Amino acid sequence: MLEIRWHSRAGQGAVTGAKGLADVIAGIGKEVQAFATYGSAKRGATMAAFDRFDDSPILNHEKYMEPDYVLVIDPGLTFIADIFENEKPTTKYIITTHLTKDELIAKKPELKTKEVYIVDCIKISLDTLGKPIPNAPMLGAFIKISNILGIEEFKSAFKKVLGKKLPQQVIDANMFAIQRAYDEVK
Template sequence: MIEIRWHSRAGQGAVTGAKGLGDVVSTTGKEVQAFALYGSAKRGAAMRAYNRIDDEPIINHEKFMRPDYVLVIDPALAFTDNITENDKPETQYVITTHMSKEELIAQIPELQDKKDRVHVVDCMQISMDEIGRAIPNAPMLGAWVKVSGMFELDFFLDAMKRVLAKFPQKIIDGNMRAITRAYNEVK
């Protein structure tokens, strides 16, 4: 089973990102869960969203997980939230930041022994440039697609176009550019 934990603030699109990923995964014949845990559910409050992906039916509905991937879409949460909680020796981290990987790791002692598993990309700037709003979920999905290797980029883009079909073409196009750009820029 693949487990993904998203660290975000309410309003940044982590729940939508987790559900969008769930929609894409469900088209592949795999089983998937997408859910979130909210505190006060006020815009800006720290929150977490989750995905589970497996070939078999998923009967675990607990919030506890040992994530294979930790996606941090709010840059401040890398410093204030326990992003390494319950990690595994192979857990991969994708963190939104304007800093280089070396600068980020130097400031977060918990990541120093995980250097080869930390990936950085500026999802905030990408979403501002490509979508026009600081909703970094789409670029984070693009970065995750690259890091995980679970999907080919073209397949993922086509599937996400179906997920976003209810939106105007301008929003779909912006999200496709954001996903592609993050896929290409994640380090």
């Protein structure tokens, strides 16, 4: 089973990202779960979203997981949330930041022994979408690091997910954000 935990603030699109990713993965025949936990129900409050993917039915419906990937889409949460909760030795971290990896590790030394990838999802979303909604860029970074699907296969499937709700101009901007993060994650 593949488990993913997203750390974000309400309004940054983590729930939409987790559900969209689950829709795409379900489309290739996997069993999926996507859900979220909230603190305060107001925009800007910290929250977490979760995905699980497996070839077999998923019987665990608890929020407890030992994530294979931790996606931090709000840079500040790297420092105030427990992003290491229930980690495995092999957990990979994809963190939104404008810092270099060395600068990030200097500010959060616990990351030194982890497999860490960085990408500036906030900047990418501002440049491509005109809003600080970093979920689409994080999906691009995740696809690159996880190699769960090829980028073109993912974008094609994700266009269909977005096409249910959004105008073509917004879909195109999301595809550009996904590709840019895929190309820029380090």
